[in-house]
Amino acid sequence: MRLEDLLRTLAEDERGASYNLKRQLALAVASGLLAASFLVLTLAGSRPDWGSAIFAHDVLTKVGAAFLLVGSSFLALREAVQPTPISRQMLALLWAAPLLLLIAAAAELLTSPPNVWLSALMGTHPELCVVMVPLLSMPSMVAVFYVMRNGAARSPARAGALAGLLCGALGASAYMLRCTDDAPLFVITWYATAVIIVSGLGAVLGHRLLRW
Amino acid sequence: MNEQEAKWALWMVAANAGDRDAYHRLLVALAPLVTAIVRHCLLSHAQDDTELDDIVQDCFLTLHLKRHLWDPTRPLVPWVRALATNKCVDTLRRKGATKTFPIEDFGNVLSAPDAQPASTHSQSDLQALVLRLKGRSRDVLTAVALQGMSIKAAATTLGLSEGNARVALHRGIKVLAEISRRSRT
Numbered sequence: 001m002r003l004e005d006l007l008r009t010l011a012e013d014e015r016g017a018s019y020n021l022k023r024q025l026a027l028a029v030a031s032g033l034l035a036a037s038f039l040v041l042t043l044a045g046s047r048p049d050w051g052s053a054i055f056a057h058d059v060l061t062k063v064g065a066a067f068l069l070v071g072s073s074f075l076a077l078r079e080a081v082q083p084t085p086i087s088r089q090m091l092a093l094l095w096a097a098p099l100l101l102l103i104a105a106a107a108e109l110l111t112s113p114p115n116v117w118l119s120a121l122m123g124t125h126p127e128l129c130v131v132m133v134p135l136l137s138m139p140s141m142v143a144v145f146y147v148m149r150n151g152a153a154r155s156p157a158r159a160g161a162l163a164g165l166l167c168g169a170l171g172a173s174a175y176m177l178r179c180t181d182d183a184p185l186f187v188i189t190w191y192a193t194a195v196i197i198v199s200g201l202g203a204v205l206g207h208r209l210l211r212w
Numbered sequence: 213m214n215e216q217e218a219k220w221a222l223w224m225v226a227a228n229a230g231d232r233d234a235y236h237r238l239l240v241a242l243a244p245l246v247t248a249i250v251r252h253c254l255l256s257h258a259q260d261d262t263e264l265d266d267i268v269q270d271c272f273l274t275l276h277l278k279r280h281l282w283d284p285t286r287p288l289v290p291w292v293r294a295l296a297t298n299k300c301v302d303t304l305r306r307k308g309a310t311k312t313f314p315i316e317d318f319g320n321v322l323s324a325p326d327a328q329p330a331s332t333h334s335q336s337d338l339q340a341l342v343l344r345l346k347g348r349s350r351d352v353l354t355a356v357a358l359q360g361m362s363i364k365a366a367a368t369t370l371g372l373s374e375g376n377a378r379v380a381l382h383r384g385i386k387v388l389a390e391i392s393r394r395s396r397t
Contacts, residue, residue: 001338001342006357011235012362013276014230015378016229017227017228018228021281082281083294151278212299
């Protein structure tokens with residue numbers, strides 16, 4: 001086939017490109033978060049002490065870090081679905097949530113006696129956190145990857161890892177509705193492990209599913 | 213961004229709003245650029261350009277199917293460049309270790325060259341893929357892409373409504389891109 005024939009054919013197929021990937025990603029995130037929250041609240045219920053917890057520094061830090069990670073990974077992902085490189089600022093922004101947690105954990109170590117460190121680290125249900133967060137991120141993973149197939153990621157594995165980071169953060173946000181382990185040492189260990197698992201899964205899936 | 217690139221960006225905006233003429237003008241205008249990008253990509257990977265035409269056509273198929281991704285607030289040419297370069301590099305990576313060697317090195321083991329073997333592959337590639345399609349998509353693509361008909365003429369000839377012919381064309385193009393992508397693994 002000659003190139004000019006192909007170009008003429010492609011032009012005949014132009015009916016307007018109305019697909020808005022940014023908006024679809026936002027919809028995927030919103031529906032993933034809603035689904036995960038619904039799952040937590042119906043299967044396990046909310047934590048009983050929200051009235052007082054909402055004012056606790058540890059809780060604010062935990063929730064704040066989750067939202068920071070959701071926001072920063074969402075912004076980075078919007079660029080990662082493009083063939084052009086991700087801007088440095090977006091990648092730098094990804095450090096916001098880990099930094100917040102690092103500072104909070106350092107503060108906890110400095111202000112509490114060493115004999116409570118271990119109990120702070122282990123909390124009450126570390127195993128539930130590591131299992132539930134990845135499970136709760138699955139609805140978002142399905143929705144986000146479905147949308148991303150319409151992208152043209154410069155690096156499919158990296159875009160997948162970012163998608164995993166985002167979905168892990170969404171799963172973590174939902175699990176926080178229930179979880180009463182608030183110590184920064186707990187969060188930076190178990191929540192982070194759970195999110196990294198989802199991100200790794202995202203990288204593998206991205207490599208396989210997001211080639212174009 | 214120079215004047216020409218600004219003009220192209222405007223055409224792309226018009227195209228994404230459904231203006232076929234603007235889109236066709238844009239594609240034709242982009243052809244030398246995309247060809248140059250792919251040639252440069254092949255050169256920098258020490259590949260000869262027997263596959264140049266195939267990869268360029270692949271780039272345009274991809275550009276067509278991914279054009280909704282371009283953000284009108286960003287310049288068009290760097291985006292097209294990134295898309296074409298990625299496509300080309302990925303194609304070469306998929307071909308993997310199949311390195312090409314200069315034919316002179318094999319002068320003592322090869323018989324006298326047969327009449328023109330090289331061009332058959334390149335010339336027929338997308339054409340062969342069109343013929344592998346099924347049903348209406350194949351009919352419409354054959355008429356439009358291979359026989360040079362307009363979509364209206366193709367619809368009349370095939371006894372389809374213009375709308376149905378366009379649907380078949382669109383499906384065919386998507387399948388074509390998909391087969392082309394897989395056939396390079």
